[in-house]
Amino acid sequence: MLKKRILLILFFSLIFALSVFICVSADFTDDFSEMNLVDRGWYSRLLFGKPNLDYLYFLPDRLSIHMPDYNTAIYLLNENTNTDDSSVEVTVENVFSSHGEVGVVCRYHDYGWYELRVTLSGQYAGSYALYRYDESLRAEKKNPFVSLHPNLDRFYTKDIKVGRNVQNTFKMVCEGEKIRIFINGKEQNHPWDQEFWAREYADGMNGFSVWTETPYGLAQIDAINFRSLFEK
Secondary structure (H helix, E strand, C coil): CHHHHHHHHHHHHHHHHHHHHHCCEEEEEECCCCCCCHHHCEEEEEEECCCCCCCEEEECCEEEEEECCCCEEEEEEEEEEEECCEEEEEEEEEEEECCEEEEEEEEEECCEEEEEEEECCCCCCCEEEEEEEEHHHHHCCCCCEEECCCCCCCEECCCCCCCCCEEEEEEEEEECCEEEEEECCEECCCHHHCCEECCCCCCEEEEEEEEECCCCCCEEEEEEEEEEEEEC
C-alpha cells in the first residue's frame, strides 16, 4: 500500500513538473529604442489610407506615428506574440491630433482579430469601444468591425487622459472566451455586468493600431512602450 502511494506521488509530481516545463511564461516588451522593427518581429499593415505616404518615424526611445491624411488606420503586429491567451499593453502619447484613436489588438490573423479602440481627441474623446474585425464582411463591402457590445455604442471613463502631450497605457486581456480592459492600470467595470466575448478567434498575434477619421486628419501619436504576456 505504501509503495503504491509513493508511486502515485511520484507520478503526479512528474506530471506537474512537465506542465510547468511546457507552460513557460513569455514576456515580450519593446521600448522602440532600436530602429529595425523587422528584426524584433514587427510588421505594419495599412488597413485604410494612402500607401504612398510615410507613417512611421523613429525618435529617441519612441516610435512616432504620423497620420498626414484623414480616414487612415495603420496596424503594427508582432510575430513573436503569436499565442492564444495573453495580455497586450501599449503606452502612447498623444502629441497632437484633431481626432485620434489608439487600438490594442489581440489574436490577429488576416481574417480577423479583437480590438480595444480608445478615442483620445475629437467628438468622442475619453471613450472606448471593443470590436471584432471580420475580413469576410469587408470582402462583401460591409463594415468589417463588429461591436462586442451592440446595445451600447461606446463607454466613457475618466480614466482616459485627454489633451496634447499626455500619455496613456491601455491593456487588453484575452483569456479563453472573455476580454478584460484596463486603462492606466484600472480595470473597467461596465454597467449591467457587461462582459465581452471572444468566441470566434482562438489565437493569433498581438499589436496595436493608430487611427484618424473623416473629416479630421493630421495627427502624431507616439508609441512609448509595448508589452505582451502569454504562455508558450
